[in-house]
Amino acid sequence: MLIDAIPGFEFPRCNLYDYTIDQEIKPENEVTEDDFLIGVLWDDTIDENDFGRPPLALIEKSTFSSDLNSEEINILAILMMIAWVQRQVTSIESTRMKYSGADFKMTS
Numbered sequence: 001m002l003i004d005a006i007p008g009f010e011f012p013r014c015n016l017y018d019y020t021i022d023q024e025i026k027p028e029n030e031v032t033e034d035d036f037l038i039g040v041l042w043d044d045t046i047d048e049n050d051f052g053r054p055p056l057a058l059i060e061k062s063t064f065s066s067d068l069n070s071e072e073i074n075i076l077a078i079l080m081m082i083a084w085v086q087r088q089v090t091s092i093e094s095t096r097m098k099y100s101g102a103d104f105k106m107t108s
Helices: 002-008 070-098 101-107
Strands: 023-027 036-041 056-060
Touching (some): 002 070
Antiparallel strands (some): 023 056, 036 056
């Protein structure tokens, strides 16, 4: 969503295209309060040596090269929400085109 939102920011004070996308995988018991947890990775294969071992956590470590102030963060957050809503509307419109008017009203 962030990458979709950056072009909508018309007059940023810093270069928003200078960013690094990075993730880190570490045991769930080593996750701190400052870490942004994306998800937990579960292994489908269970080995007897893995019993009691904590699952692995996927941590977001992406950064911009410069620090953003709260105003810039808020603008990007709003642009990200707009991008998300646009995807939802597009999805609904695709579904609506598959059905005739009466069918769509009945299933809605």
